[in-house]
Amino acid sequence: MADERARITAEQERWQKALEEKTLVRFPEQKERFTTNSGMTAERLYTPANVTLDYLTDLGFPGEYPFTRGVQPTMYRGRFWTMRQYAGFGTAEESNARYKYLLSNGTMGLSVAFDLPTQIGYDSDSPLAEGEVGKVGVAIDSLADMEILFDGIPLEKVSTSMTINAPASVLLAMYIAVAEKQGVPSTKLSGTIQNDILKEYAARGTYIYPPGPSMRLITDIFAYCAEQVPNWNTISISGYHIREAGSTAAQEVGFTLANGTAYVKAALAAGLNVDTFAPQLSFFFNAHNDFFEEVAKFRAARRLWAKIMKEEFGARNPKSWMLRFHTQTGGSTLTAQQPMNNIVRVALQAFAAVCGGTQSLHTNSMDEALALPTEESVRVALRTQQIIAYESGAAETVDPLAGSYYVENLTNEIEQAARAYIDKIADMGGSTRAIETGYMQREIQESAYQYQRQVETGKRVIVGLNKFQVEEAPPQNLLRVDMSVQESQVTKIAAVKAKRDQAAVDRALADLKAAAEGTANLMPPILAAVKAYATLQEICDVMRGTFGEYHPSEEL
Amino acid sequence: MERKIRVLVAKPGLDGHDRGAKVIARAFRDAGFEVIYTGLRQTPDQIAEAALQEDVDVVALSILSGAHNTLLPKTVQALKERGMADVLVVGGGVIPAEDIPGLKASGVAEVFTPGTPTTAAVTFIQEHVQPA
Numbered sequence: 001m002a003d004e005r006a007r008i009t010a011e012q013e014r015w016q017k018a019l020e021e022k023t024l025v026r027f028p029e030q031k032e033r034f035t036t037n038s039g040m041t042a043e044r045l046y047t048p049a050n051v052t053l054d055y056l057t058d059l060g061f062p063g064e065y066p067f068t069r070g071v072q073p074t075m076y077r078g079r080f081w082t083m084r085q086y087a088g089f090g091t092a093e094e095s096n097a098r099y100k101y102l103l104s105n106g107t108m109g110l111s112v113a114f115d116l117p118t119q120i121g122y123d124s125d126s127p128l129a130e131g132e133v134g135k136v137g138v139a140i141d142s143l144a145d146m147e148i149l150f151d152g153i154p155l156e157k158v159s160t161s162m163t164i165n166a167p168a169s170v171l172l173a174m175y176i177a178v179a180e181k182q183g184v185p186s187t188k189l190s191g192t193i194q195n196d197i198l199k200e201y202a203a204r205g206t207y208i209y210p211p212g213p214s215m216r217l218i219t220d221i222f223a224y225c226a227e228q229v230p231n232w233n234t235i236s237i238s239g240y241h242i243r244e245a246g247s248t249a250a251q252e253v254g255f256t257l258a259n260g261t262a263y264v265k266a267a268l269a270a271g272l273n274v275d276t277f278a279p280q281l282s283f284f285f286n287a288h289n290d291f292f293e294e295v296a297k298f299r300a301a302r303r304l305w306a307k308i309m310k311e312e313f314g315a316r317n318p319k320s321w322m323l324r325f326h327t328q329t330g331g332s333t334l335t336a337q338q339p340m341n342n343i344v345r346v347a348l349q350a351f352a353a354v355c356g357g358t359q360s361l362h363t364n365s366m367d368e369a370l371a372l373p374t375e376e377s378v379r380v381a382l383r384t385q386q387i388i389a390y391e392s393g394a395a396e397t398v399d400p401l402a403g404s405y406y407v408e409n410l411t412n413e414i415e416q417a418a419r420a421y422i423d424k425i426a427d428m429g430g431s432t433r434a435i436e437t438g439y440m441q442r443e444i445q446e447s448a449y450q451y452q453r454q455v456e457t458g459k460r461v462i463v464g465l466n467k468f469q470v471e472e473a474p475p476q477n478l479l480r481v482d483m484s485v486q487e488s489q490v491t492k493i494a495a496v497k498a499k500r501d502q503a504a505v506d507r508a509l510a511d512l513k514a515a516a517e518g519t520a521n522l523m524p525p526i527l528a529a530v531k532a533y534a535t536l537q538e539i540c541d542v543m544r545g546t547f548g549e550y551h552p553s554e555e556l
Numbered sequence: 557m558e559r560k561i562r563v564l565v566a567k568p569g570l571d572g573h574d575r576g577a578k579v580i581a582r583a584f585r586d587a588g589f590e591v592i593y594t595g596l597r598q599t600p601d602q603i604a605e606a607a608l609q610e611d612v613d614v615v616a617l618s619i620l621s622g623a624h625n626t627l628l629p630k631t632v633q634a635l636k637e638r639g640m641a642d643v644l645v646v647g648g649g650v651i652p653a654e655d656i657p658g659l660k661a662s663g664v665a666e667v668f669t670p671g672t673p674t675t676a677a678v679t680f681i682q683e684h685v686q687p688a
Contacts, residue, residue, distance in 0.1 A: 116569070116571065116621055119570075129570075130626055131569060132621055132623045204572050205571070205573070205597075246579075336671050337671055370652060371650070371652055449579055452579050455673075465671050474652075475652075552595060552596070554594070556582060556593050
């Protein structure tokens with residue numbers, strides 16, 4: 001092996017010399033330095049001499065440690081990834097209709113988008129909700145809305161992902177309560193809550209409470225679900241929004257896994273055993289433009305998490321070592337200019353996610369730089385996944401890009417760079433501290449600004465945006481959310497409040513307050529309050545009263 | 557010495573997407589403006605109050621939540637109520653073209669949509685503001 005490597009190195013040097021003396025003189029390359037989308041150096045050529053790889057240790061076999069090649073032994077030969085389109089807008093009735101449309105078109109799991117008031121724990125009749133109700137997702141104020149949202153959708157058959165963080169306990173409780181009314185026990189439910197507050201502080205912004213109580217809410221969910229909702233992903237530790245905010249691929253992995261270790265440590269500190277909660281942890285990554293870098297990123301993330309869980313946290317259950325993840329194509333890569341071009345971007349990004357071994361996938365729609373997607377554009381996005389699954393060949397074999405000298409080298413480099421971020425954050429005292437001091441935010445902002453500078457100076461070409469532009473008429477037929485959503489939600493809240501047993505609500509909220517002030521698990525009193533038709537804001541306000549609110553210190 | 561143009565970059569409403577706000581704030585600073593950033597979740601009244609306290613020439617509102625038709629006119633109104641009708645208000649974000657005439661009629665001077673170079677916003681401000 002060493003001999004062969006030396007021979008290849010010698011031959012590569014010979015080739016390089018000849019190239020420099022002859023070819024490059026006549027045909028210079030387009031740039032002095034070539035890079036990945038994230039700015040990592042891309043060499044002219046990769047050969048076995050450039051890649052340090054111990055096959056059995058670094059790659060191994062799919063379904064086995066360190067899972068570089070995938071978390072399942074047969075990957076998509078057994079079952080495709082879950083095609084899961086994030087959707088929700090307006091009222092529960094409108095969103096319910098969109099879910100049924102998606103299911104009838106072959107989507108395999110639901111993914112609920114909530115409006116901003118819901119995500120921040122305000123009811124639709126709050127003054128702070130003005131103008132925002134139903135805009136970026138569906139408005140959910142009480143169990144009554146959740147009953148409509150899932151009306152006619154059998155919850156024992158469909159898996160549901162909910163993008164909800166600070167009030168995740170409340171929405172999970174509503175889901176459990178709706179299922180109960182359908183006759184489905186919580187043990188039969190499958191799905192995911194995002195429940196990742198650290199990246200909210202760092203990149204996404206829908207926080208409510210300060211870090212301490214937020215981490216308690218999260219570990220309470222871990223403990224509750226381990227017993228009551230065993231098939232639920234209790235958290236989706238998210239790099240997606242970190243990347244959307246401007247980070248590089250290595251920062252996306254590094255910051256996300258650093259946050260992951262913070263949740264593991266919090267759960268251990270709360271007295272949980274690592275192997276009881278770790279199998280229910282899941283992840284969420286971005287699929288950006290650079291196909292090879294993205295494939296390498298997913299592989300690097302899997303290997304790194306497996307090492308962390310096994311070696312640092314001493315987990316013994318192989319399920320605790322597995323990094324299972326959802327992917328969404330990169331929303332910030334979409335252009336408002338020539339929106340049809342976005343179909344191609346999304347296809348390449350989705351192809352990277354599949355070649356990188358994702359467990360579920362959302363493909364963005366071509367019109368999302370302009371507005372919420374129309375039914376037609378959502379269908380094209382879903383069809384893109386189906387074409388990859390049935391026509392591209394990517395699903396026929398496991399981890400098809402393994403062994404590519406370039407991809408293996410990138411996998412190593414991203415793992416090392418991410419590891420360096422994780423170590424640096426650990427030295428700062430962990431993710432919470434790194435966020436409170438603004439470290440992660442500054443790193444992300446710096447990368448975002450550099451990216452923008454490159455686009456504006458033309459060093460980075462975005463087709464249709466800073467090159468190959470055309471004159472375009474303003475886009476037609478964008479989806480618009482009716483302003484009457486807020487009024488109809490306000491009417492519904494009033495009706496719910498008039499009909500419910502107010503004494504029962506008061507009792508449930510008092511019980512929740514007592515639990516919040518003590519140390520009991522918060523899930524049971526939240527579930528009781530939800531079932532009594534307490535509103536989302538009433539429940540969150542009780543906890544705001546006890547826990548306080550998070551106020552970031554802003555810096556530029 | 558000539559006074560620098562003072563800009564308040566603000567995020568109205570509940571929208572947490574601040575990549576654009578932070579990038580434009582930095583571009584403004586690099587262009588020689590004095591920049592104050594409000595942070596997330598500001599009501600129109602809070603933004604107007606900050607504009608008054610900071611004595612700014614420009615209020616630049618970044619919004620990607622779809623609530624622009626409500627929150628941008630309200631911010632203009634809140635500025636007027638504080639005697640700051642002369643402050644230049646600009647907006648940026650995911651704002652459909654068909655909404656722009658209405659926003660301009662309400663007093664927003666210009667709206668910058670996705671893909672606009674930061675230099676376009678800088679130039680617009682330089683052309684429309686004489687530092688007081």
